[in-house]
Amino acid sequence: MKAAIIESFGGAGVFRSAELPRPKPKPGELLIRIRASSVNPVDAGVRAGKILPDDPGNFPMILGWDAAGTVEALGPETDGFACGDRVMAISPQPGSLVGTHAEFAALPVSQVVKLADAVSFTCAAAMPLIGSTALSSLQALDLPPGASVLINNPKGAVGAMAATLAPLLGFELAAPDARDVDGAIDVRGREHAQKAFSAVKDGGAYATIVPEWWKPGGVFAPARGITPVTVQNPANQQVLQPLADWLAQGVLTPKIEAILPLEKIAEAHRRLDTPGHTGKFVLDHAA
């Protein structure tokens, strides 16, 4: 199969195209023909050697968390899916070492949901990591409907998704400079995290998706009756299914900065590394 691989950590120039054996689905896995994937800051972190996979020396390595495509083959114990099903999937790449920037990936059923015919592969490929992180972070606040929630970068990929999802979950979206909010989500870290924390009223809720191992300053000690929560993407069907439903209903649309062919992954990473974009870089594997 065709794949975009890295053989060492480094800048965006480390990618190259390669021909690798097609994976075989094990029990509980689906072989997915990936029609589109997308890039995320975590991929840039792994590529640069800043976020180390569980087995950091395992080259050649395929990066990528997000996938949309069709079921090509089924391993045993994959009830509920059939060959040809349109699907959206997530792969926690640094942990599993299964990346999505390839023609195929074998992924556990628990990381795959079906995709409605009306949703394009390029749209769905922009959604899994940002949508599920946004949803998990809103849920992590554990606030009742009607609560006011501040998101400290509503133009970022996860932030924009959280800002769209907040009203769908019954929250009132607060302005980024609001004070005394019931809850805040930090999607940027450092001084931005500090500012979001200080905007929460005493006894309120605060969650960050930017842990201090990634950007120092993203997590705080409990203070003023607020216990900070660090959100890690759960990468499972439970969090993907509502996103697939909202995509099908047309109430959720990820903002896409550019759609590039898989061969242009280095360009996608270069642009991801350059501040100023406000949407996702999607890779069209059929282009």
Ligand SMILES: NC(=O)c1ccc[n+]([C@@H]2O[C@H](COP(=O)([O-])OP(=O)(O)OC[C@H]3O[C@@H](n4cnc5c(N)ncnc54)[C@H](OP(=O)(O)O)[C@@H]3O)[C@@H](O)[C@H]2O)c1
């Ligand atoms: N915990 C999890 O499971 C999880 C899941 C997904 C993402 N994340 C993390 O969450 C953060 C946000 O992810 P994302 O996908 O939504 O990325 P994003 O914020 O859309 O884009 C990140 C890049 O854009 C820059 N940027 C963002 N907003 C900007 C602004 N207003 N002005 C100038 N530059 C800006 C960032 O610079 P700065 O570095 O200066 O902000 C960074 O270089 C990342 O740190 C990512 O690693 C965590």
